[in-house]
Amino acid sequence: MTVRSELLDCVQANLAVLADRHHGAGTHLNLGAALRFRWRAEQLPTVEPTLEQHISDAENLLGLRLADRRTVTDGPLTAAVRPGEQAYVIADAYELPWVPYFQQRHMEHSFLLTADGEVVDAYANDTQWGPATPGTWQYPDLRIAGEVLHFTPGVAPNPVASLDGGEIEEYVSAYESEPDRVAALDRLTLETWLLARSRKLHAAFREHRGLPTPTALAEHLSRWDALVEQTYLAYRRVVRGRPEPAAVVERLRAVLAADREVFALGDERWRRSVAGVVASVLDVPEQQLLGGVSFTSLPRFSSFRLVEIVEQLESELGADIDAADLLPENLHRLDDLCQVIRPPAVRTEGVLP
Structure with missing residues (x-):
């Protein structure tokens, strides 16, 4: 296997x-x-x-x-x-x-x-x-x-890395306020395990695709592993009638919030600015592009529209793109495009946003 x-x-x-x-x-x-x-x-x-x-x-x-x-x-x-x-x-x-x-x-x-x-x-x-x-x-x-x-x-898919966040506080508060602590920690043991594995899977996908590794990634994944262990220990403890260790749910709240920082896909404001230009050319909602749809699947897309997208990014946002990066695989999805088209100051300094 x-x-x-x-x-x-x-x-x-x-x-x-x-x-x-x-x-x-x-x-x-x-x-x-x-x-x-x-x-x-x-x-x-x-x-x-x-x-x-x-x-x-x-x-x-x-x-x-x-x-x-x-x-x-x-x-x-x-x-x-x-x-x-x-x-x-x-x-x-x-x-x-x-x-x-x-x-x-x-x-x-x-x-x-x-x-x-x-x-x-x-x-x-x-x-x-x-x-x-x-x-x-x-x-x-x-x-x-x-x-x-x-x-x-079916057709081999080519998804891009994306963040799909939900409401943290309501989720965490439900476990914090649940009076049946055995039931809460039993379920939370599975929840933290699922969340930790999915974060590692996302990191592996990004590595497989050659995307930059966030500087705090290893430490962040270790925090998830520690939370899984702490949650299970807390569950076993309350099952035996012992006091629940403090701060399990608070640590969950903290690592969920940190996900958005550690796994951020570059400068989100820049990403949305690029999405706005592409959306205006292809006449689609920005949210559809932010969700990772391939431009080639959209009715208005063509090689002419692609040229128009690049030209408008240069004229409206002051963006630039190296000739070596003008490859179809770099230009057909929003996040691929954002990897090669950078704000002028970023490109001059050689630093990713």
């Missing part, structure tokens, strides 16, 4: 295997293109993506199109797998004998399955019941309920 299992959750890990198989090693890192902080309201708010969100990411970020989907409630799962193909399966980890959650904890878990019963699972994690280790097993008569999905390769 070529995937960075240590960066992925248990639903992403096996989508990653399919993506690299169809589109080449490293494709799975596209899952980290957007640094997200999206949460939805439940009894306690959660950043855990739904299965539908994962399926959407599979198509938009990994180039995997959902061909069919079947719910199996009885009989062997292999009966729902097409011969010669490898299906992607979602089932309850409590029922899966190769994972440490077996007969221990109910949670969604993914794996790949062939018609003859070969199971591939790329997930990796240390748990209180032992390690989850990537591997291959034979379970031709696995009789459990599950969702069996078949994906086909």
